[in-house]
Amino acid sequence: MIRLEKRAEPSQAWSLATPLVAVLATMVVGGLLFGALGTNPVEAIRTIFWEPLFGEFAFYYRPQLLVKGAPLVLIAIGLSLGFRAGIWNIGAEGQYIIGALTGAGVALAFYPLDAWFIFPLMVIAGALGGCAWAMIPAILKTRFGTNEILVSLMLVYVAEQLLASMSLGLMKNPEGFGFPGSRNLQQYDSAHNAELFAGTGMHWGVVAALIAVIFAYVLLNRHMLGYQIRLTGEAPRAARFAGVKPARLVLFCLGMSGALAGLAGLFEVSGPAGQVSIDFNVGYGFTAIIVAFLGRLHPVGILLAGGLMALTYIGGEIAQSQLGLPAAAIQAFQGMLLFFLLALDLLTNFRPRIGQTREAV
Amino acid sequence: MSQPLLTLDGLTKAYPGVVANDTVSFEIAEGEVHALLGENGAGKSTLVKMIYGLVKPDSGQMHLRGAPFQPAEPRAARADGIAMVFQHFSLFDALNVAENVALGMETPPPMRDLAHQIRTVSETYGLPLDPYRTVGDLSAGERQRVEIIRCLLQDPKLLIMDEPTSVLTPQEVEILFQTLEKLRSEGTSILYISHKLEEIRTLCDHATILRLGKVVGECVPRDTTAREMAEMMVGTALKTPERAGRDLGEVTLDISGLSVPAPSDFGTALKNLHLRVRAGEILGIGGVAGNGQDELLSVLSGEVTVEADAITLRGQPIGRLGPNARRDLGVLAAPEERLGHAAAPDMSLTENALLTGAVRRGLAKSGLINWAATRSFAQEIIAAFDVRTPGPGNAARSLSGGNLQKFVVGREILQEPDVLVINQPTWGVDAAAAAAIRQALLDLAAQGAAIICISQDLDELMEISDHFAALNEGRLSSARPTDGLSVDEIGLMMGGAHGMEVAHV
Numbered sequence: 001m002i003r004l005e006k007r008a009e010p011s012q013a014w015s016l017a018t019p020l021v022a023v024l025a026t027m028v029v030g031g032l033l034f035g036a037l038g039t040n041p042v043e044a045i046r047t048i049f050w051e052p053l054f055g056e057f058a059f060y061y062r063p064q065l066l067v068k069g070a071p072l073v074l075i076a077i078g079l080s081l082g083f084r085a086g087i088w089n090i091g092a093e094g095q096y097i098i099g100a101l102t103g104a105g106v107a108l109a110f111y112p113l114d115a116w117f118i119f120p121l122m123v124i125a126g127a128l129g130g131c132a133w134a135m136i137p138a139i140l141k142t143r144f145g146t147n148e149i150l151v152s153l154m155l156v157y158v159a160e161q162l163l164a165s166m167s168l169g170l171m172k173n174p175e176g177f178g179f180p181g182s183r184n185l186q187q188y189d190s191a192h193n194a195e196l197f198a199g200t201g202m203h204w205g206v207v208a209a210l211i212a213v214i215f216a217y218v219l220l221n222r223h224m225l226g227y228q229i230r231l232t233g234e235a236p237r238a239a240r241f242a243g244v245k246p247a248r249l250v251l252f253c254l255g256m257s258g259a260l261a262g263l264a265g266l267f268e269v270s271g272p273a274g275q276v277s278i279d280f281n282v283g284y285g286f287t288a289i290i291v292a293f294l295g296r297l298h299p300v301g302i303l304l305a306g307g308l309m310a311l312t313y314i315g316g317e318i319a320q321s322q323l324g325l326p327a328a329a330i331q332a333f334q335g336m337l338l339f340f341l342l343a344l345d346l347l348t349n350f351r352p353r354i355g356q357t358r359e360a361v
Numbered sequence: 362m363s364q365p366l367l368t369l370d371g372l373t374k375a376y377p378g379v380v381a382n383d384t385v386s387f388e389i390a391e392g393e394v395h396a397l398l399g400e401n402g403a404g405k406s407t408l409v410k411m412i413y414g415l416v417k418p419d420s421g422q423m424h425l426r427g428a429p430f431q432p433a434e435p436r437a438a439r440a441d442g443i444a445m446v447f448q449h450f451s452l453f454d455a456l457n458v459a460e461n462v463a464l465g466m467e468t469p470p471p472m473r474d475l476a477h478q479i480r481t482v483s484e485t486y487g488l489p490l491d492p493y494r495t496v497g498d499l500s501a502g503e504r505q506r507v508e509i510i511r512c513l514l515q516d517p518k519l520l521i522m523d524e525p526t527s528v529l530t531p532q533e534v535e536i537l538f539q540t541l542e543k544l545r546s547e548g549t550s551i552l553y554i555s556h557k558l559e560e561i562r563t564l565c566d567h568a569t570i571l572r573l574g575k576v577v578g579e580c581v582p583r584d585t586t587a588r589e590m591a592e593m594m595v596g597t598a599l600k601t602p603e604r605a606g607r608d609l610g611e612v613t614l615d616i617s618g619l620s621v622p623a624p625s626d627f628g629t630a631l632k633n634l635h636l637r638v639r640a641g642e643i644l645g646i647g648g649v650a651g652n653g654q655d656e657l658l659s660v661l662s663g664e665v666t667v668e669a670d671a672i673t674l675r676g677q678p679i680g681r682l683g684p685n686a687r688r689d690l691g692v693l694a695a696p697e698e699r700l701g702h703a704a705a706p707d708m709s710l711t712e713n714a715l716l717t718g719a720v721r722r723g724l725a726k727s728g729l730i731n732w733a734a735t736r737s738f739a740q741e742i743i744a745a746f747d748v749r750t751p752g753p754g755n756a757a758r759s760l761s762g763g764n765l766q767k768f769v770v771g772r773e774i775l776q777e778p779d780v781l782v783i784n785q786p787t788w789g790v791d792a793a794a795a796a797a798i799r800q801a802l803l804d805l806a807a808q809g810a811a812i813i814c815i816s817q818d819l820d821e822l823m824e825i826s827d828h829f830a831a832l833n834e835g836r837l838s839s840a841r842p843t844d845g846l847s848v849d850e851i852g853l854m855m856g857g858a859h860g861m862e863v864a865h866v
Contacts, residue, residue, distance in 0.1 A: 008759040010707065224728045227715065235705035240664050241696060242716045243685035 004350040011342030014348045019294065019301070022340035023308070029340075030333045039323050047323060049334075061318070063201025065310045066273050071208040071264035074286035077216045078257030080297040084220070085232040087253045091137065091152030092237055092261040093285025094159035095130035096207035099262020100269035102129025104182060104276045107191035108171055111183060114202070118190040122266060123204075130262015131255050133159065138254035148254065160281070167276050181277035185270045193271030205267030209306075212260055218301040229253065261285060290338050296345075302311040314339070364427055366391045367412070374407055374422035381407040381639035382442045383523070383574040384421065385486050387396055389519065390550045394541065396561045396582060398593055399571035405554050408571070409521050410550070414438035415444045425518075436467070442518035446508045446525060454497035461496055462511045475648055486540045501649055502533035509540070518687040520544065521552045526560060527817065530567050530649055531852040538564055556594070556792070557820070558587035572596055598834045609827070610640030610707060612673070613811040614661075614692070614780050629653040631660065636830070636837060638780065638811040644800065644840060646815045646824030648855055653835040654815050655697065661782040661813065662694035663687040674780065687722045691779030695769050697788065697815075700763065703769040706758035710750065713757050714739035714772060721776045736774075746771030763790040770798050774805055781805065784815040800827050819851060831855040 027049075031041030054287035075092045082089050091127035103126030110118050128194045135152035172181040185191045232239040232249055234251075240246065264284065273280055291309050295301030316330035365388040374382045382404045389395045410416040412423065414432030423430040424802040427440055432438035435445075444688045459476045463469035470478070476492040483490045488506045496504060505525060512520055521788055522541075526534045539563060541551055554564055561568060562582045572580040575646075616636040623630040631653050638644045648654065659665040661672070669678040674690055680809050682690070696702045702715045702747050715735045719725050724735045739753035745766040750760055757765060770786055786802065787795035803825055806812050816822050822829055823843055830840040831854035838854045 009756050048378070222729055222732075223732060224719065224725045227730060231705055231708070231712075231716065234707050235701045237698070237702045238705045238716060241684060241694075241702055242719075243688075245664075245683070251781065276839050 003353045004346070005353050007351050009278065010348050011351075017294070018344045018348060019296070019305070019341060022337060022344050025340045025344070026333065026337045030336055033332065034325065035331060036124045036331060038324065039325055042325060044319055044325065047319045048312060048330075051318050051322075052157055052311055055318075059199075061314050063195075064314050065307065066201035066206050067203070067319070069306045070203075070205040070209045071268055071284045072288050072309055073206065073303055074212055074267075074289040075257075075261045076265040076295065076302045076306060077209070077212040077299060078260030079288055080292045080295070080299070081216065081229055082253035082257050082298055083227040083292055084297050085249055085251055087135070087153055088149045088234070089152050089254055089257045090136060090149050090289065091134070091154075091156045091159075091285070092257060092300065093281055094152070094156035094284065095133045095258040095261035095267035096157040096268075096285045097156075097163050098125040098133040098265070098282050099130035099161065099259075100265035100273075100280060101171075101276065102126055102262070103169065104185065104191075104269045105264030107185055107188060107270065108162070108182060110190070111188060114190050116190070119193070119270070122191060122270060123263065126194060126262045126266025127259040128262070129261040133262070133298055134258020135255045137253050141254075142158045142250050148250070152254075153217065156285070163276070163280060163296055164278050167278050167280070171276050173275075184273045184274045186274040193267050195271075197276035203271045204265065205264065207268065208263055209303075211228075213299045215302050216302075219297065225252070260314055261288075290334075294338065294341055308337075309334075316317075364380050365389060365390075366393075366426060366865055367430070368424040368545055369412075370422045370424070371410075371416045372408065372411060372423070374404075374411060374416060374418050378411045378493040380574050382411070384423075385571070385574070385576055385581070387569045387576060388554060389550050390567075391550060392545055392691050393567060394551045394553055394565045396546055396565035396568035397552060397554045397571065398556065398558075398568055398590060398594055399563065400556070402569040402593070404574040405571055406523070407574075409445065409523065412438070412519075413521060439515060441519075441523065443510035444513055444515050444517035444519070445521040446505065446523065448523040448525075448527065449506050450508055452504055452507060455495070457495050458490060458499075458507050458839075459544065461507055462492075464513075467510050478514060479510055482510050482688075485492075486510075486513065487536065488540055501651060502529045502536075502718065505529070505537075506556075509537075517549060519550045519552060521554070523554045524556075525553075526555065526557060531819070531848050534560070535695065547799050558582075558590050559820075561590070562587060570594055582783070587793070588728050590790060609642045610809060613675060614813070615673045615676075616671060619660065619667060621656060621665060621667060623835075624656065624659075624665070629656055631656050632835045634837045635816045635839070636813075637840075638813055640779075640809045640811050641806050642828065643806050643814055643826040644810040645822030645829045646813060646832055647817070647819055647822050647829060648832035648839070649849065650817055652832045653837075654832060656835070657832065657837075658694055658696055658784045658815065660832065661691070661692070662696070675763060684717075685720050688717065688776075691777075692782070693717065693721075693773045693776055693778035693780070694782040695773045695784065695786070697784035699769055700758060704757040704765060707756055710743070710748075710753045710768060711736045711739045711758055713768070714742060714753070717772060718776060742768055742771040742775055745775060746801070747794075763794050766790050767794055767798065770801065774801055777808075778805075778810055780813070782809045782813045782815070785818075786816065787815060787818065787821060788816075795821075807858045818847075829854075 017331060031045050034044040035041040052058065052065065075096065079089055079092055101121040106122045106125040107118060134157060136155060137148040138150055140146040141148045141337050167180050167182060173181060173183045193203050222229065227238060228244045228249060231242060232244055269276060269280065287309060291300060291305045295305035312334055319325045320327055364732050368390045370386050371384045372382050373384055385408060397405050407416060411418050414435045416436050430441065432441065458758060459472055459479055462479060463475055467477060473591040479492040488510060490503060490506050490510065496507065525537060527539065529537065535725055544551065555561055568580050568582045569576055572594060580590065616634055619631060619634040621631040629652060662665060663682055664684060666683065667680040669681045673679065674692060678751060679690060700706045715724055715730065722738055724731055724738065736753050742748065742753045743750060743753060748768045749764050773781055790798065800814055800820065802814065814826060826843050828840040829843045829846060831838045
């Protein structure tokens with residue numbers, strides 16, 4: 001019989017080791033899965049983890065890592081603040097869409113004016129748009145006690161409808177020969193979120209993600225507000241005793257995560273995606289939830305987790321095209337990663353003991 | 362007496378890092394009330410858990426009426442006639458008495474027969490209880506009766522009671538003692554765990570004293586003074602808190618006509634409260650748990666805000682202010698529940714020092730936390746209040762209850778409050794530490810602070826407070842000087858055992 005014994009102190013060593021062990025376990029079990037599908041497991045794992053970074057076409061894949069990783073990190077940082085305090089924003093995907101719409105809206109409204117202030121204005125509009133969308137569940141929660149998980153999630157579907165309506169109606173490119181989708185912002189210099197250094201994949205969204213990581217780190221470790229967020233998550237009653245106003249914290253956490261998701265949407269629509277279209281959103285808002293937990297809600301952890309997640313995405317695509325692995329196998333592989341991480345997480349607070357069952361003290 | 366009922370011989374149980382019981386041997390005779398005395402952490406709980414089959418001893422034997430006795434689980438112990446009433450009740454609020462009793466039985470009889478049995482037992486032993494009442498509506502004393510009746514229905518040979526009187530009013534204690542006397546006269550043995558020495562002196566025939574897992578003494582409580590027993594428990598001479606003659610100053614905190622609705626279904630509404638504390642005064646508030654103590658603390662700490670005028674500090678209305686605004690003005694509080702309310706379990710002591718200390722200690726400037734200052738504040742608390750821990754970086758939950766309590770109380774006292782509200786200051790704290798905490802409260806009052814001490818330990822309140830008031834169903838009796846207050850009067854103020862009228866003085 002294996003028993004679990006609660007540790008007096010959370011284990012520091014395990015809290016650092018779990019992500020690594022989880023990645024290793026995923027490689028082993030994922031390898032078995034790929035093997036069972038008839039692919040050479042070593043080859044498959046190598047393709048997923050090695051090819052994008054050091055393979056023959058790494059010059060093409062490395063920038064893609066930044067392009068895919070940046071929105072994940074940016075959104076996950078925002079989500080992690082709320083998750084730490086027990087405030088569950090599941091609707092980052094919707095806030096991401098709305099941020100893209102408001103940001104692109106500003107650009108399209110000024111088109112074809114050529115001015116330096118357009119891009120900064122778009123950034124502000126994107127952040128405000130995402131923030132406003134997240135304020136809906138926040139205000140409903142603080143005013144009427146609704147569940148922010150349900151409201152924020154359902155608003156994703158509302159946002160998707162809005163996106164479809166915009167790309168077919170209001171924001172449709174008048175010179176687009178009737179095709180759905182807005183003007184391409186990549187061809188509008190004042191609004192284009194171009195690569196800062198050509199060929200690196202480094203655009204303003206990457207910069208914003210790095211700033212967000214530093215900001216979140218300082219907030220959580222040095223600032224009263226971050227302390228209150230952590231306190232609320234760990235002991236809500238103690239937080240009230242410490243003078244935390246729960247409603248204000250809900251507004252801050254949801255507003256902040258909405259703003260960051262909105263920014264991610266804006267940088268995507270004005271850069272890599274280029275235009276508002278029906279299939280603009282590809283699930284970054286949901287994947288960021290996994291990234292946030294994979295990074296154990298710690299800013300630096302999220303940075304690494306975002307990179308890892310982007311790696312499995314790109315590596316997975318390569319494995320699909322080169323080795324003919326089904327997309328579902330890649331998704332199962334990514335799912336395993338989260339599963340192992342959460343399962344091994346137990347070891348941080350519990351110590352397994354093998355032996356006869358006894359009643360606890 | 363020929364053969365003892367239960368013989369313990371060299372029982373030893375070690376946990377990683379601590380020997381909970383070290384070759385403990387004693388005997389419980391037939392029809393004897395045997396007291397098990399000791400401080401927190403002396404190993405009393407581990408010992409009774411071994412007898413009740415919850416924990417297996419590492420070595421040593423037990424004999425029940427001469428036959429080897431090794432219960433593998435509580436069910437086996439119950440089958441052999443051992444019953445136990447735990448300190449914390451395991452009852453379901455939403456079910457009625459009979460249903461709760463049935464849940465604890467192997468093969469419960471039909472409900473109507475069971476209700477009949479419960480009535481019979483409750484009448485025989487003078488424990489009035491209606492089997493069809495919902496447990497959620499019962500007082501703590503009545504809940505305990507449910508647990509006792511549950512045990513008595515098994516017709517036990519040995520009844521183990523873990524701190525049974527900690528939740529009872531004096532009158533309820535008397536009823537309990539009559540029941541226990543009756544059980545003894547019928548030949549049932551009772552193992553009685555308590556740290557209330559006067560109770561043990563009135564009730565018990567024999568006492569075994571544990572310290573740090575070892576038997577350090579035995580005595581016949583009737584022939585031993587409470588002080589002698591306490592010193593055996595602690596191992597050193599006890600220092601009685603000194604109470605200097607105090608001059609009471611101006612009225613500091615004044616509550617007039619405060620009513621607050623119950624925060625939840627099982628909470629208590631506060632009804633028309635009047636209360637005044639002067640500088641240098643300790644006001645003791647007694648009462649059975651669940652009569653509004655938590656709610657009163659929340660209202661005073663600022664967690665629950667009320668109308669501005671309902672609470673005034675030196676004439677200034679503070680009812681609407683939140684916890685930190687009140688801390689700024691010098692009103693501090695230490696709640697009863699240490700883990701999760703007074704402290705965050707998984708956070709370090711440093712982080713917990715920040716929890717209430719940020720405002721008065723200036724530990725954060727424009728939102729940025731000064732961790733160095735916070736750590737030295739935590740170290741100051743640890744040093745001043747003898748908190749046993751490797752250092753301020755350790756998580757709050759790694760501390761024993763008593764040590765954490767010292768930390769929590771110390772954190773508030775070192776912030777030099779003008780008004781300190783404290784709920785159960787020494788609950789679960791060993792005798793020496795309790796004396797230190799009481800002394801610290803007395804010293805604080807001597808420096809001119811007004812203290813409201815909410816406690817269920819009447820001896821404690823009588824020892825330190827100048828005035829005494831009692832909470833009963835959310836109503837506060839008027840305060841009376843503690844000098845010359847008799848136990849009967851206190852009982853009446855607390856509402857008595859049968860819901861007697863609150864005394865109007």
